[in-house]
Amino acid sequence: MDITKNFTQLENFGHSLSAPAYLVRPANSEEIYSVFQNAKKMGLKVTARGAGRSYNDAALIGGGIVMDMRGMNAITSWDPSTGLVTAQSGVTLEKLWQTVEPDGWWPPVVSGTMKTTLGGCLSANIHGKNNFKMGTIGEHVVEFTAVLPTGAEITCTPKKNADLFYAMISGMGMLGIFVSITLQMKRIYSGLLSVDALPVQNLHGHLSALLDGAPDHDYIVGWLDCLAGGKSLGRGQIHATRYLHEGEDPNPQETMKLSNQSLPSRIFGVFPKSLLHYFMSPFINNFGTWGVNTAKYIASLRKHTFRQSHAAFHFLLDYIPDWELSYGRGGLIEYQSFLPKETAESAWTEMLKLSHKSGLPPYLGVTKRHRPDKFLLTHAVDGFSLATDFKVTNNNRVKLSRMLQDFDKIVLQAGGRFYFAKNSETTAETTASFYGAETIAKFKKLKKRCDPNGLLESDLYKRIFTD
Ligand SMILES: Cc1cc2nc3c(=O)[nH]c(=O)nc-3n(C[C@H](O)[C@H](O)[C@H](O)COP(=O)(O)OP(=O)(O)OC[C@H]3O[C@@H](n4cnc5c(N)ncnc54)[C@H](O)[C@@H]3O)c2cc1C
Structure with a gap:
């Protein structure tokens, strides 16, 4: 995979920030790992990007490699009898609701825009207007698979690899790259x-x-x-x-x-x-x-x-x-x-x-x-x-x-x-104050385990986690 073909200026959703990066669009897990290998050789940092709907620098990395995940956008299985859907992480909420709604289901948690991808939604662990009742999107994830910068492909559920399940969801893409996500939809009786x-x-x-x-x-x-x-x-x-x-x-x-x-x-x-x-x-x-x-x-x-x-x-x-x-x-x-x-x-x-x-x-x-x-x-x-x-x-x-x-x-x-x-x-100082030392230490320990060479880094990560 040629990483250096497309060097381009990227922006946040609010157009208040911009950063140049090599933009690549992997099509499968092998290509994701190949991006990490190339990044290591070239001494570059990598950030995943879904639809770029974050208002800030979460999907930017100045001078690094941005992995646009929208090339992996298939819904691989949908069962209207149970409401279970499995999709690649580049699938948007728009594609998801349009698949399930005509069968009488709705995503249990959605953001205020349907343009976001599932990978971006899990990374931020988005909330909807029903957060008080249904919690965040992570609470409806049955299973996900992810590629770590080490090349390992892992499967996580609330019971299996539970520490990574609860850290990658909310981890702002800093531990690994979501590949496939299984979610439980919510039954509806009207449009x-x-x-x-x-x-x-x-x-x-x-x-x-x-x-x-x-x-x-x-x-x-x-x-x-x-x-x-x-x-x-x-x-x-x-x-x-x-x-x-x-x-x-x-x-x-x-x-x-x-x-x-x-x-x-x-x-x-x-x-x-x-x-x-x-x-x-x-x-x-x-x-x-x-x-x-x-x-x-x-x-x-x-x-x-x-x-x-x-x-x-x-x-x-x-x-x-x-x-x-x-x-x-x-x-x-x-x-x-x-x-x-x-x-x-x-x-x-x-x-x-x-x-x-x-x-x-x-x-x-x-x-x-x-x-x-x-x-x-x-x-x-x-x-x-x-x-x-x-x-x-x-x-x-x-x-x-x-x-x-x-x-x-x-x-x-x-x-x-x-x-x-x-x-x-x-x-970083504010982040440390509201999470407390224990949470930060736990996150950094997982980061070392998943990403020993520190390849995954966004401008956001540098801002909130660099000492
Ligand atoms: C109009 C608007 C309304 C919104 N409303 C809400 C709302 O109601 N509730 C709410 O919670 N949020 C809301 N948001 C914020 C939005 O849901 C989040 O910023 C979400 O992360 C954007 O998804 P994305 O696909 O665009 O991801 P991006 O912005 O491209 O990336 C977000 C983060 O996810 C990581 N990432 C992306 N894909 C992957 C992947 N496959 N594997 C690992 N990491 C990945 C990136 O590295 C980055 O850290 C809103 C945003 C907009 C623009």
Whole structure:
């Protein structure tokens, strides 16, 4: 395999970072191992890349080799009688749900975009809007196989090679390369979900609604107007959603048809959505977003219930293709903090106030309810998360970075955690503080065992694990 054929510039999803690398696309386990052998000879580091949907430097390695896993994208078995699916790691969530949904199943955990690959989802151990109920994607993995940099091909289940099972899932691709993944799907009885939409007037109301609404629903998610201040700080809208039970949908065969799930490519059947981000751009500033958020909040004041397809509910962000381009040339940074339910309100009040004072409010805020899990590099807590999107410009880059580091301090003090698929500022020192020495030592020991020559390294790894 010729590693040096394609030297190219790669970016993160938010287009706020870029790094040059040799890009290769292995087709099987032998080629993955051959990449490691070549890397060792050439003295280069290797990073796997799925769909490149991480907001930060997780799938970048400046001057190294990036292994694009999307060449391995076959669903190798699907059993609609049990809901068990086995797929190569480059399969996207889009391909997965489109395979299982017409048979009355849905992936138990999905991200806010369907473009992610299974390998990327396991590495980050993604959570959905049902984290409080279904946990992370790793909790639904029955088995996976992976190639280690040593060339060993291993099989892991929650019982077999359990230490690697719980560390590779959440390990941000730093221990080995996922090849094949077997997942348990969730039975559904309709192509529709029932969504309760309700307004919340401030942060206290927002977090109470997430807490109280979760037990009676299968999914819960909040939109937070990050520009509102004073008594309205933290206002927004909650969508609390449940599956339809057997018999509630008079025509499930119809609603489960793929044609009734797909997101339309045109608005009103005419205007191509691919152009929408150009129209959003003028609003991606403090004044424009204040106007949009105020209008959205007023429109959300009516409490109501409606039915929505699974795809439309889960993948709202895919509704507007390339929406991230509306943030302009500097791109965006997503900052997501996970806080215990006892400290979330005061910590986020402090952070939102700081963002207002700095003139750098986030233009999008999304809240979720979470529960802890037992994966080694877990980001979850018994509490909530708030994901916030910041516009990056040449003028604000340094100031923004400083403010996000101040956010890190507030989160640490409040006993919170960070998510390695999102944040761009978290340092090795911060990582050591929130995981503690024992977890870091355990991870490093596994790293030595799986990757004795230290071949697997991403820019993220250097940032969060280099002493
Ligand atoms: C619009 C949007 C919405 C999102 N919503 C959510 C959400 O709701 N919940 C959530 O948890 N996350 C969410 N994310 C984050 C996203 O799910 C993660 O960043 C995920 O890891 C991206 O998958 P990917 O295939 O693009 O992986 P990449 O970004 O390409 O890579 C991510 C990590 O996985 C590793 N990796 C990739 N493939 C393999 C492999 N085969 N073997 C080993 N390691 C591998 C990479 O080295 C890297 O460390 C969202 C992202 C976007 C852009």
